[in-house]
Amino acid sequence: MNWLLVVAGAVIGAPLRYLTDRAVQSRHDSVFPWGTFVVNVVGCAVLGLLAGAAAAGAAGSHLQLLLGTGLCGALTTYSTFSYETLRLAETGAGLYAAVNVVGSVGAGLGAAFVGVATAEAVWA
Template sequence: MNSLYVAAGGALGAVLRYLFSSLNASFFPFGTVVVNTAGSFLLGCLTALAMRKKWRKETSLFLGTGFCGGFTTMSSFSREAVEMIQTNMLLGSLYIAVSVVSGMTAALIGLKLAEGSRREEKR
């Protein structure tokens, strides 16, 4: 049954990611950076909320594993990075750095923002 929650969330996330794919029509895959950064931010927020609110497992599977997993895309990032490095080492390296730093930063910001809202509730 848990796999149905993951599948439903993943389907929604994948469709939304597809809609962002039109941003990849230029020399730099902006759409992939945007979805991976936004997905990292959202997963950071969801992680903090899930821990604080003690969400049911099904909710976490649907939103975190399913939706965020379907929305973000490691496979496209990897393919694009390899292709870019093969044609332009500097641009490919920049793409990797921007993707990793923006994703990690967004996840931390999302986590801290959601944790910060917890502190506000306690006041």
């Protein structure tokens, strides 16, 4: 049963990642990987909200598997982030590569903290 929850979340997360990435990237005329940046930050916020809800007892293990492991696991992408950062550095866009690393980690952590804080405010 647990693996079905993970699969169901991934069935939503993977196409959502692809469609969001394409929609965001098509609106920016830049080598910066905005699409990947957005899906990763959104995934961090969702996971933070879910972690806060779980800590408050408002989200059980099934919801954690569905949304945390399945949806967020398929929505976010460390491998694409790494690849795009490497490509930026290799093509001479070192500043964009550095901004991608610092911005992605900072925004991702910030989004996770906001998600946890939001959950604590709602379920405390």
